[in-house]
Every structure is written in C-alpha cells, then in structure tokens.
Amino acid sequence: MRQFGAVWALIEEMRRENSQLITSEVFVVLMRRFASAKMVKKAVGGLGRRLGHFTSLLYGWCKEGKLMEAKFVLVQLREAGFKPDIVVYNSLLGGYTAVGKMADAFDLLEDMRRKRCEPSATSFTILIQALCGKDRTEEAMRVLLDMERSGCEADVVVYTALISGFCKWGKVDRGYEVLDGLIQKGHTPNQTTYLHIMLAHEKKEDLEECVELVGEMRKIGCIPDLNIYNVLVRLTCKLGESKDVWWKLVTTFKEMVGRGHLSAPQYGTLKELLNSLLRADKLELCKDVWSCIITKGCELNVYAWTIWIHALFSNGHAKEACSYCLDMMDAGVMPQPDTFAKLMRALRKLYNRQIAAEITEKVRTMAAERQMTFKMYKRRGERDLNEKFKAKRREGRERLVDASGAVVIVQLTLCNRVRGFTD
Template sequence: MQRLCSKKLFLLRINRHACSSIGKPKTPQNGLSNLILFSTYSHQDPPKIPPKLIPTIMPDNPDLKNGATHLIHLKNEHGSSTETQNQDPDEFSADVEKIYKILRKFHSRVPKLELALHESGVSMRSGLTERVLNRCGDAGNLGYKFFVWASKQPGYRHSYDVYKSMIKILGKMRQFGAVWALIEEMRKENPQILSPEVFIVLMRRFASARMVKKAIEVLDEMPKYGCEPDEYVFGCLLDALCKNGSVKEASLLFEDMRIRFNPTIKHFTSLLYGWCKEGKLMEAKFVLVKMREAGFEPDIVVYNNLLSGYSVAGKTADAFHLLEEMRRNGIGPNPTSYTIVIQGLCGREKMEEAMRVFTEMDCEADMVTYTTLISGFCKWGKIERAYGLLDDMIQKGHFPNQTTYLYFVLAHEKKEELEECLELIKEMKKINVWPDLSIYNTILRLSCKLGETEEGIKIMNELEEIGISPGIDTFIILINGLVEHGRLVEACDYFKEMAERGLFSSPHYGVLKDLLNSLLRADNVQLAKDIWSCLTAKGCEINVSAWTIWIHGLFSNGLVKEACFYCLDMMEAGMMPQPDTFAKLMRGLKKLYNRQIAAEITEKVRKMAADRNMTFKMYKRRGERDLKEKGKEKKDGGRKRRARQRQWGSKSRKADTL
C-alpha cells in the first residue's frame, strides 16, 4: 500500500510538471549503461550496449555543453543528421509507413517490389530515404532493397547522410564487401561527399566484429579514395579498438604509429579507457605516466576513466582517494565523477553508502545520477525507496526518461507484477515519454513467462502501430513464449515474419531448434518442413549447425528417411555433415535395412573427406566416438537427475514424518 501511495504521488507531480510540455514531441531518451565507462571519443558512434542512449563525456568546452554546467550530454545511438532535423516529422510519416509495409510484403520478390513502389505514389525527396532506413531498424536487408530502388529514380541522388546510414547498417550486418562496394560507388559517382567519417564508421564496425587487421587496413586504404588520415582518424581507430576489447592491439598500434601520427591526449585517454574497462589498472597507470611524459596533464575525462576502473575493480577506497586528488589538483569532480562512484556502490548493494556519497556531493546531481540510484534500489528490490527518490528527482526539476522507467519495469518484472508494468506504460504516454524497445521487450518477456501470450501479441501489434520496428530479441521472446504455451501455429507465423525481415542469423539457432523440435514432437511435420523451406527461400544464413539441428530433430522423432534426404541436400549445398551426424544416420539406416541410401551418403562423404584432405576411416571413427560419448553423457545426466530426485524425495518424506 505504501508503494502504491508513493507511486500515485510521483505521478501527480509528473503531471503537474509536465503540463507545459504536453503536446510537444519529446525525443526518446535512455541514459545509462550497466557501468559508466568513458573515453574522449565516446560521443562518436557509442558502443552497442543497452540502453540506446548513453551518457558521454565531452571536451571541457563551454560551447559543447548545451548550456549545462557539467560534462554529460545524452546522444541518440543512431544520431540525427541535419537532413532530417530540418524537416517536419509528419511530412514523412505516412510515406515511410507505406513504403515499410510494401518492403515487408514484397522484399523477396524484386519485380513485384519495384512495381509496388512505383505505384505507391510516393515522391522521392530529401530526407525520405534516411527515414525509411531508420524505420527498417535491424531488418537491414529491407533498407538495402529500398536504397537500391531509390538510387534508380530519376532526379534523385543519395546524400552523404543516406550513404553513411547505409554503411552503418551493412556494417552492422557484417556485409563488409557490400560496404566497400558502396564506398567505391561513392568515389565514382559523387567523390566530393567522401569524407573521413565514412571510413571511421567502417573502422568501428570492423572493431566491433573483433576484426582488428581489417580495421587497421581501412587506415591504409583511405589515401586511395582521396582521404588522408590524420591524428583525429587515428584516434577514432584507437578508440574503436579499445571499446571492443582489443586494447592490447591498440597499444601496439599506438607505439608503431607514433612517428606517423603525433600523440594527443585523446589517444592516451582511449588507451587508458581500454585498460580500465579490462580491469587492468597497472597498465592504465602506466599509460598515465606516459601521458605526463608526453607533456599532457590529466583532465576530467582521464580522472573519470580512472574512477571507472576503480569502480569496476571494487576499489572504493582508491576511488575516494582519487576524488581528493582531483580536488587538490584544481579539477573539481563533476556529476559524472560522483555517478561513477555511486554506480559502483549500487552494483555491490552498498546502497546506504551510495546515498551518503549522493548527499555529500559538492555539485548538483543530474538526471543520470538520480537514475543510477533508482537503478540500484530497483535492482535490490527496494522499489518504495526508488519511487521516493523519483519524487525527489521531479521536485528538483529533473524529468524522468525512458531509462528511469526501464528500471522500474525491470523491478516489477522480477516480482512478476505485470499490471504495474502496463500501468507504467500508460503513465509514460500521458507525459509524452514514449516507451522504447527495451521496455516493450521486458514487458513482453514477463507476459510470456506468466502465460499471458495474448498480451504479448498485443504488445507486438502496438510496436508496429507506433512505428517501432521489432528487433531480433522481440521476435525470439515472443516465439519462445508461444512455443512454451503450445501455440505452435502462431509461433511459426512469427518465425516466418522474422525470417522475411532478414533478422534470423546463426547466433540465434536456439529458437530454431526449440521450434522445430516442438513441432516434430507434436507430429506437425508439415509445419516443421514449412519453417525449413521458409529459411531456404528467404536466403537466411544456413550453415552446418542449422542443418544438424534439422537432421537430428527429424531423426530423434523417428523420421530417419527424411533426415537422410535432407543430409543429401546438405551435401549438395557443399556442406559436410558432422561425424556424429553421419554415424547416427548409418545406425538408423542399418536398423531399416536400407543399404541404398546408406551407400549413397557414404560415397558422397568419402568424396568430401578426400577433398578436405581427411581420411574416411578417421572421420567415421571420430563420429562413432562422439556418438558414444554423447550417449554416455546423456546416460550419466539421467542417472544424476534420478539420484537428485531420490534425495529430494527422502528429504520430503522425512519432513512429512517430522
């Protein structure tokens, strides 16, 4: 009751403070990472960690602070170009939705797609293409289809922002060959729009894929396209490597390139950030020494990085000593500095100590600081304290954003309070703060967990209505929920929709395995075959693992011949079956006395083994060994499970006796 009263109080205050802002579109904001780590380049293409908006450090320049007295600003993950900023959002909305629906319906049939786009009545104009690309979200292949079609329209030419957006999308899909082809197209058709920023985007995508050599090669390729790399570009490369776990390679590159690029404080800060992120404080301190030797004194960004390192390592005392050192050196801690320390304490459930730091701050707390404390209270189940802090936050004039609400939703999810989550969404909409995909995914996950799959479907439909493209996680959550509660037909429909949007890829084969096995166990063989046909027809990534899931699923459900036929299809596609798959099929065919299919599979496997410089005898022996080991593991697992059940049974009987 106390929590509900507190909740009502803060909602009343929100509505009172929001009266002047209702009716004005509010940019969605989402402001906190799991642990705040900063580098000087963090405002450039931030790392892919949820939520979508992260706090970043800007250089200590009053012109860059947007009038604020501190150094934090919130930047949208996707950025916003001048091309779209100057346009009225309503000018594009109807056309964007019309195009998006056409792309979803016809993207796998190019002639029909082009005809539908031509007949749509949409006029190509500046800003439209970029809005369509953003609307497609993670479904990059949809965006690429429209990008190609738009380039053929008379009187239209892609702008720099459109090319940059498309390069980001293709890079995220790891279609790096297509990215280079796009850059080559820019060089031939519109060379004046080629800028270092395009190559920086590509570097960051290579770095996020842990393709360090390819990222460095971009630096060497730039002069061929008329872009000479400078200290800034080199710094962006270092920053990208350090953010993506390649700080060791970045350090070696920094030493190798010192003659070519003069070191700057940003270079040192990126390296220091990387070592702090890895928790290697000795290396970070060594970078600090080298920085001073090069004539650079640490600034607020450097100190905040070190504070982050201490927080990650749990060295709270060292963090407090560093705050004192900052004051002695005339660099007063800003809200970011205190937020870092507070978040480290919140992560270790030291909430009272975090509150003490909060109350003793010698500068005004900002929205991120409040949200950090709220996240801590929500994480440890103290929702009443979190609502009280939110009320205090609003009184001080700091408006809650999407991230603030996300932590409340997560706390209610932990307590399985679906009604409270849905109520929060309604209140967010009333004050014009629209829920983002993270919030919807959380509520969708809770709905499926509680068996409220109808509510989950309603959430999916609502996403489409408000113009948010469901991501791969959204589809997987809903499909798993539908499968778990026996709604296999709907699960298949959503899986096909996911495949049609180009969202299905190899890291998500778990959902494929669960769906196919559930269908086969329910004797829905035709539906399972439809799912597999959909994957092949839509050009989804199908590797040996996917084929193995399908073949083993068929075999385990007694469909040995079908499994063998699909194994032959797999080999026709140039992929060799796993040794244990071959051994399993041979055992099954032996029981069926089907020597003809066994001979056909064996002959093809022999040929493929020879092509790969592998002896068939070794391949066969390995398959039998792997199959035997898996059977033993399964048997041992069952024995241990039965032993645990007997143990639990004896305990319960003893308890009943007592």
C-alpha cells in the same frame, strides 16, 4: 608480470601516438592489477602527476568497487586544486550503487547540491536503476519526481528501468502504469521497454497478453526484435496445443526470419521450435518453417542443418532426415561425423541400401575434397556417437540416483516425524 615500469612507458607511448587510446577501460585494467599487487598509493601517485587522468583513475577504482581508493583520489584531486565535476560525482555514485551502499549514494547526492554541482539526468538514472534492481521501486518513483522537480527530463532509459524493476518484482500492473506515463510524456517505448513486460507475462504463461503487447508495439511503429520473437516462440512451444496456436507460432517465426533475425546465435530458438512442432506431430508445418529459412536466403552452417536433421531423426522421421542430409550436401555442407554414423545405423535398420550408398558416396567425395580419409571420418563418427550414448546413460543413472536419494530423504523425514509422535 608486475613490470609496472614498462606499463608507464607504454601508457606514455599511447598518449604520444594517440591519446584517445587511453580510455576509462584501460584504467579499469590498471586498477585491477595495482589492487592485486597492493600498490594503491603508487598508482595514485603515478597517475596523479598526469592531472588529466584523475577522472579516469577515479572511474577505474569505482568500477572495481574499491571505494576507499576512489575517495583517496577525490582528496588528491581537491588538494591539487581541482574542483570535482559532475563526471567525478557520477563515477562515485555508480561505485556506491554497484556495491549496494545506497545511503552513501543519497548522501553524496546531497553533498553535490551543497557544493553547487547540480545532479544531472545521469545522476538520477544511476540511482533509479540501482533501486529498481533491489525491489525498492517505490523509492525509485520518488527519485523520478525529484528528478523532474530538478528540471531534468526523464527519458526512455529511465522509464524502462522503472518498468523493468516493477516487472522483475511481480508488479506488472505498475509496469503498465509507467508505460502509459512514458507514452503520455511524448516518448516512444523501444523494444527493451516492452521486453521486460513480456518476460513478466512469460513467467505467468500469459501467451495472449504477449500477443496483444506485440500488437500494441506494431501500432506505435515499434518493430519487434529478436528477443521479443524469442519470448513468443518459447511460450508458444510450451503451451501450444491447438492448431491455431501452432500456426501463430509459425507465422511469428517466419516474420522473424523475414526480418533477418536468424543467425548462429539464434539456433537454440530454432532447435526448440522444430522439436516442439515435431513432438506435436506437425511435420508439414515443420517442413514449411525449414522451407521459409531456405527461401529467405539465410546463411545456414552445419549446425543449423544438424539441428534440423537430428530433430527429424529424434522424432521418428528417419527417411526425411536422410533426404535433407542429401540436400545439405548438395548445398556444399558436409555432415558432422556423428550425424553420418547415426543415419547409417538407421538406414541399416530400414534396409535402405540405395540411400545409404548415395549418402556414403557423397560423403566420401566431400572428405576427399577436404583432404581427409573417409575411414578416419567414419571411425570418428562412430566414436562420437558412442561417447554421446555413454554420456546419456551416465546422466540417466545420475538422475536415478538423485531421485532415489530424494526418496530416502523423504522416508527418513517421515520416520523421524513418526518417532517424534511416539516419543
């Protein structure tokens, strides 16, 4: 609303009440607003009078990629008699690298040394991370050597950035070399370190390499986390054919559940696993997975139950889907309206009036407890199911049109080439 006077008053009130409330993130918000209002000089002038805010002000401009404004703050800082410290320089380094101005970042590093402000481990880390993100990993390795010569010890974060860079750009062997160097230096790799290598193996569909890597993690006491498990689950679902592979997948997932990693954000992994098992006709294994989830006491909401029931239904196991729907309601979870509608349609085809009546009666009771009419619930289920069906039909038609378009393009291209030859 451009009420900047009120903003300054609020900042002053925050400072009086609790100065810790005025964080760097607050200044990012302020800088964004001032920049959009074209009030750069006023922002610098207003905050410049509060000399303790210079560093945060500079950080805010760098975070927003406004490097000219950041340089102006630096000039103001020097004119006010302050000598820029390592925090100021690192903010500028981060700003330069964020917008890809690596030459300016290296010039700033030399300027720091000329002004007797020796680069810190953070300074070198900023440069290494930026170089690794731009496929300049060998330059990043040279910065690492410079870092060590300067007396700054590289930590796990630095080595992980290097491993990430090499793996991202398809140089997995170099990633392993850096990993060996990390261990030889006496550092312990963490889950993120290994994850970058595993993601590279996932791209190449190297399941055995991933399994071996998890074994190496366990040997050094690095317990796999959710991201590691997800890679194994995704890759096994994609490649799983033999019985042994599926058993390994289920064992991995059970371990993941046992460590408490299954919650709502991970339901996508659950859906992928269940559908993959059922498509491979591994119903008993699938039931074993669900039983493990239940017995481990995982808090399952309606979406988890829906994933399981719909997976069964979609893969031709309608009776099992109905049975687990009853289990869901016994657990106090009411099915979504479209789930109920889908099961009722299936039961009508199966002529199983007994189970249909049992499910209907329980749903009717649960609806009454939640102060909703069964008639509205049933109507909403039919409507949602019809809308999903229509959406799938539209998607199918769009894919058909796209495919037809691609065929036309290929035909036209061939025709043009033929014309070219005849001409």
